[in-house]
Amino acid sequence: MSENEKIALVDSPTSSWSVTETVNGSHEFVIQGYSLAKGMGIGKHIASENFTVGGYQWAVYFYPDGKNPEDNSTYVSLFIALTSEGSDVRALFELTLVDQSGKEKHKVHSHFDRSLESGPYTLKYRGSMWGYKRFYRRALLETSDYLKDDCLKINCTVGVVVSSTHCPRLHSIQVPESDIGSNFGMLLENMEGSDVIFNVAGEMFHAHKLVLAARSHVFGSDFFGQEGDDHEIVIADMEPRVFKAMLHFIYRDELNEDELATSSASSESCLADTLLAKLLAAADEYDLCRLKRMCESHICKDISVSSVGRILALADTYHAMELKAICLKFASENLAAVMQSDGFEYLKSNYPSLQSEILNIVAGCEEGYSSGGGGGGKTLSVCAQLSDGGDTNSRRVRQRT
Structure with missing residues (x-):
């Protein structure tokens, strides 16, 4: 083959593309007993449960007396915090104080609607926060529709920025489901x-x-x-x-x-x-x-004040530990109402040890609260009240017949 007859081999062009988007998640944080939280101190906060968005854990921090000492408790502060390990986590945030009057006049501070202007916020390490030291003037908050029955509702949205690179697949074979x-x-x-x-x-x-x-x-x-x-x-x-x-x-x-x-x-x-x-x-x-876990998952959906006693007994009998833990937590958090249900009477009569487990959880929570120094000496023993058959106001609970 002569030089003029040589065929030039050219590689086919290739391509790829990068996609940057947000992985979004939301969390509702309800604060009951706002008036009792006041006075806990400037710079001290109430934290929500951790929630996961984009592979990282987050929490909402609410400061009833404000975070900034210079403000002298004039404002409440509200922040979203990164609570898991991470560095240079880029994210968008939104904090909403819910209007509980039904008028939908929520107070919204959003990073999403100005993301193109300033870009996502970068959190450098665990404990980094985004939010507002002067989220709302406290005097106005306490006379507003955001506070109802001594309760605040806060919605939080986090959008974690993730990037991925893709390239076209020349061939693919679909694998059927198992x-x-x-x-x-x-x-x-x-x-x-x-x-x-x-x-x-x-x-x-x-x-x-x-x-x-x-x-x-x-x-x-x-x-x-x-x-x-x-x-x-x-x-x-x-x-x-x-x-x-x-x-x-x-x-x-x-x-x-x-x-x-x-x-x-x-x-x-x-x-x-x-x-x-x-x-x-x-x-x-x-x-x-x-199979046990699947049954627990289904039964868990029916937990209520009236049903939790019998579901707890069922879980204990058949060693359904996940279901039992959820029942104990629910019963301890709604004790006053649960105590007056037929299910609680059923526990007292047939599973007294489970009743004791509930009371021990409540007593443990009470001890932890009292140890903070906020007037714990004036707090009556929960176990003493309940073992006597009384409610949390020391009134006798009418025994069912």
Whole structure:
């Protein structure tokens, strides 16, 4: 090949692009007992629970007496703080004091609407804050519609700035979703290769020993840990509908939501008779941890002042520790109302140790509050009040009959 006939090889052009955007998240911070928080001192704050946005943790700090000593408590201060480790975290912020009159005249300080003018704010390290030392004049706040029933509501929005670089993909192959649950579900439905039959109150269920043993060590011990090869096993302590729902989970790794919906209880007093409650018991008996957690998650949605006592008893009975912790926290935070419910009377009669756990949490919170020096010596013992049957105003709570 002559020089004139040589073919020049040219690389194809490539491209990429960078995308910068915000990952946004919001948090509502409710401050009850504003008048009691006053006087805690300039530079001292009330903090919200930590919340996560963009992979970082944040908190709202409210200063009832202001953050700036020079202002002599004329203003309340409000800030958003970075509470996790991080450096040079760039973010946009918005703080809103909610108008509780329904007129929607909220007081909003927003970084979002001026982001193009000044750019995102950079927080250098853990503890860095964005906000206002003079967020609102305290005298005006206390006569405004922002304060209702001695309560303030603050909404906080954080937008963490993230950047990513992309390049076009010349080829791609779509991978289908996993169908292993569907396949095993069909195995259960058509009973192909089944080698064990469960007799549950006269209703027969065909299943596969290896599948059940792989999912539950309790089944594994029953099948392979003892002599004998029983083809039929009698389940004496479970309803057919519960066993069916448990098998559905074992094979498909999911709950039958339609079955749960049609089997829901008509009132809180029937909690123990619901399919969810009995499925929780089955999950505990056969050590199906994921099934137990799924039941806890569903039952957790029904926690209320009237139901928390019975849900707490259920959680304690079947070792549902996540659900129990949430119930204890809810009951301790709403104690005055919970004490007057049938569920609390149920605990007193049947689970006195759980009642004690609630009171211990309340007493611990009270001790922590009193140790701050703010008139703790005048605070009556919560345990003393409750063990005597009285409410938080030392009035007797009428015993239910």
